Amino acid sequence: MVMKEEQGRSLFGISLSDRPRWQQFLICSSGFFFGYLVNGICEEYVYNRLHFSYGWYFTFIQGFVYLFLIYLQGFTSKQMVNPWKTYVKLSAVLMGSHGLTKGSLAFLNYPAQIMFKSTKVLPVMIMGAFIPGLRRKYPIHEYLSAVLLVVGLILFTLADAHTSPNFSVVGVVMITGALVMDSFLGNLQEAIFTMNPDTTQMEMLFCSTVVGLPFLIPPMLFTGELFKAWTSCSQHPYVYGVLVFEAMATFIGQVSVLSLIALFGAATTAMITTARKAVTLLLSYLIFTKPLTEQHGSGLILIAMGITLKMLPENKPIITKRALNSSPKTNTAKSTTADEELGELQNSVGEDDERRPLV
Numbered sequence: 001m002v003m004k005e006e007q008g009r010s011l012f013g014i015s016l017s018d019r020p021r022w023q024q025f026l027i028c029s030s031g032f033f034f035g036y037l038v039n040g041i042c043e044e045y046v047y048n049r050l051h052f053s054y055g056w057y058f059t060f061i062q063g064f065v066y067l068f069l070i071y072l073q074g075f076t077s078k079q080m081v082n083p084w085k086t087y088v089k090l091s092a093v094l095m096g097s098h099g100l101t102k103g104s105l106a107f108l109n110y111p112a113q114i115m116f117k118s119t120k121v122l123p124v125m126i127m128g129a130f131i132p133g134l135r136r137k138y139p140i141h142e143y144l145s146a147v148l149l150v151v152g153l154i155l156f157t158l159a160d161a162h163t164s165p166n167f168s169v170v171g172v173v174m175i176t177g178a179l180v181m182d183s184f185l186g187n188l189q190e191a192i193f194t195m196n197p198d199t200t201q202m203e204m205l206f207c208s209t210v211v212g213l214p215f216l217i218p219p220m221l222f223t224g225e226l227f228k229a230w231t232s233c234s235q236h237p238y239v240y241g242v243l244v245f246e247a248m249a250t251f252i253g254q255v256s257v258l259s260l261i262a263l264f265g266a267a268t269t270a271m272i273t274t275a276r277k278a279v280t281l282l283l284s285y286l287i288f289t290k291p292l293t294e295q296h297g298s299g300l301i302l303i304a305m306g307i308t309l310k311m312l313p314e315n316k317p318i319i320t321k322r323a324l325n326s327s328p329k330t331n332t333a334k335s336t337t338a339d340e341e342l343g344e345l346q347n348s349v350g351e352d353d354e355r356r357p358l359v
Helices: 021-049 055-072 084-104 108-116 120-126 140-163 170-193 201-223 223-236 236-262 267-289 293-310 330-356
Strands: none
Touching: 021 236, 055 084, 055 201, 055 223, 055 236, 084 140, 084 170, 108 170, 120 140, 120 170, 120 267, 140 267, 140 293, 170 201, 170 236, 170 267, 201 223, 201 236, 223 236, 223 330, 236 267, 267 293
């Protein structure tokens, strides 16, 4: 399949394509950190302080807030460049991941939940080798950095199991299911951006939400959550205000994440989300005054080591123009063939450089 030339990208009116890579990274990461830090505080308040554990229903409400915000951004279905069927599988795993993640907060406290979710960098890297249109392979040190992250997160979670009563097998099963879906999600999104670079972040979020909302109805009806959540929120209507505020912040984070995936790839984005979750974790312990142990500290040290290892530059051989142009041009036919090979090599190198993760 022939890939199109990538279009100019922007984030809430801020042009990204004409900026250096570090500026693209800084802008997208800032939007992501802001959106999900607010999201984390709101989720901690709603689930652990108010004891509302309606993950499917809250995701359903969040979807309608997304659609309203996308409408305010001026996006309509007429601007779509991909068929609707492209987003069916993507929407199923997206809504499943959101619902299971939010629902798991009824069984795991927030720090334990985000630590589990942070391990998704490893399954995302593994799954990237099997997604059509990507078939990604990563250097050994990146897999090692992911393993360090996972071990650090497990240490932290085990410590959290001793210091918090809100920890159960059911929650672990739910969050594990969310991790499996996340491993597909980021790679499917990157594959769509890669195969059709004209795809915008707004289209991705709009179509995923529209197609995904119906997937939330069966689990809400099957579990009876729809009626329970409606009754509880009717008795405490201010919860809707918290949910709308959370969805607005998450919207900024979601669009920023899609920008990171389009520019830097799914695995690099997963590493960035891990850093965000570590910051959210510390804020959760500071704001809600939860005890930290030595095992918590050891886990965080391993997380830092994994992130540092990810930042190591790749030592890939670079094909220079001098080496390519050093061949003699005595034979016209051979020179023509060499020029054609040169063009192919340069195009290959250029495409590889564009998709190389930021380090």
